[in-house]
Amino acid sequence: MTKTSQFNAVQPPAARSSTALGLLRGAFCGNLTLQSCIDCGEIQYPPSDACRICLCGEFSWKPVDGSGILLAETLIRVSNEPYFSERLPWRIGMVRNINDVSLVCHLLPGCSVDQKVIVDIRIDESGRPVLVARPEIESRVHETDVPRPWGNEFNSSLVGKKILLDDINSPFAQELIQLALTHGASSVASAKHGRGTNDEIFIRMN
Template sequence: MTGDPILHVTEGIAPAGQLSLRAGLVAGQTGLFLLFTVGFGVLGLLVEKEQGTLGRIRSIAVPQWTIIAAKAVVGFSLGVVASAVLLASGTLFFGVNFGTPAVVGLLVLGAAAAATSLTFVVAKVVRTAEQANVAQSIVAMVLIRGAAAGRFILQRCPGCSNVQYPPRDACHNCLGTELSWEVADRRGLLSAKTTIHSSNEPYFQERLPWTIGSVASMEGPTIVAHLLPGCVTGEPVVMELRLDAAGRGVVVARPATDPPDSIEPSARPSENDFLSDPKSKRLLVTDGCSMLGHFVIATLLGRGAAAVTAGCPRTDGICPEHDSSERLTWFNVAADSSWPSREWYRAAQLPDPESTDDSSVFDAVFDTSN
């Protein structure tokens, strides 16, 4: 029996499957802008809720599901358009070839759908747009844990040994994503500093002027740090990770040598504006129901805090899942008053740390409501 062969076998070389540097850069930027644009569309729900716009929209005689669906369509569409523009630009200007356009298009649609779903999960868990920004970055949680443990840690790339700050999802030197957190050299040189005399934040308004500066660290990156009194431009400093008034991990720098005695006692920031070790301390967390609040409470208790008092914003009592213990006590947040203020403490039935000598006063307060 003769005829054409059913199968033709051709010898060839399979591609390595590794993207080139240009292709990796274009793909990375596409993923970044995909999440950004989708988040811009979907997380707008939180902003509209805070500003009262969502309530007015819901009063319109339309099915409630159409509001959510519209946000989903907007976020999904923005993600698809942003991805298509970046991939097309990469092909046009950098000669990058990602394969068959139809297959790439299906991949973009799937990625945009996944990003939209993920952003809706974030919007469901958190209560404000600012909390959503924190929730999207796990690195903030790592800095909190490092500060509570008294360790100065920075991101290091095992691939190229590059150390970077602020933390990122990828190495800015080689674009590697397998980043590790390691204890770093605390020393640095203060290259510049500035003093802030005006702020819109109530917390800082009572503590101005406030000094920050740029520190050229021994590890390589330049780090923006809060400067304790005595730091002089051009002189060496020592950096630490501390917990600020919102429970976040921030970098604080102090003089490498003893500061002069002529420093004003009221100079800010001061040692009392940050917490370096929660062990045996009595601490207040203004909103324990937020994602940041949950993590801060767990971190403080894990580091040996003597007592943590946490706020619950629920209007009809404490959330059922919040069980008080010997070291953790819950209270109802003063929803009609802003923190920090004496009115807030009175409404929450708590002692004001700045106006009472009560033995139950808190050693530090973390505002996790924003």
């Protein structure tokens, strides 16, 4: 697992739809969890309010195999977002998942085009879920010698951590609290902002 990153004054863009927050289930469980249509069973990404095949509006969230092939990558050299502009260049790529779903991911060092990667869901410094791809075989590349993102930009484990939620009252928040405690979190509390320690993970629900 990667080292928990510090929260900075400048954080990644936090805008997400309420539907996309369902990805937090995977981040808490330590796997890739995607929408599965109740009617036709289609696995889809990005999260949506309607199935791309049958237009059904009901989904379950299903853990799926994170294996895939990195089809393409790009190196971002210019960004209007302050968080990324301070950390450029930054690698992202398109992964074709084993479930035949295309995933746009942050690429950790060692990921190479046409090679196998593993995609999972992690939590970024704004408290939002993001897709991150890592090499199938652990890379020996020294992170500071290659473009970002690096492993410590994201939280990848809840074990022993205090989870801070900016909303603990909704049914979804209650579900996350149970998942957090089941998967090793030391405690869960309400907080409007992260405090920037290695022992805490802040989750933005709103």
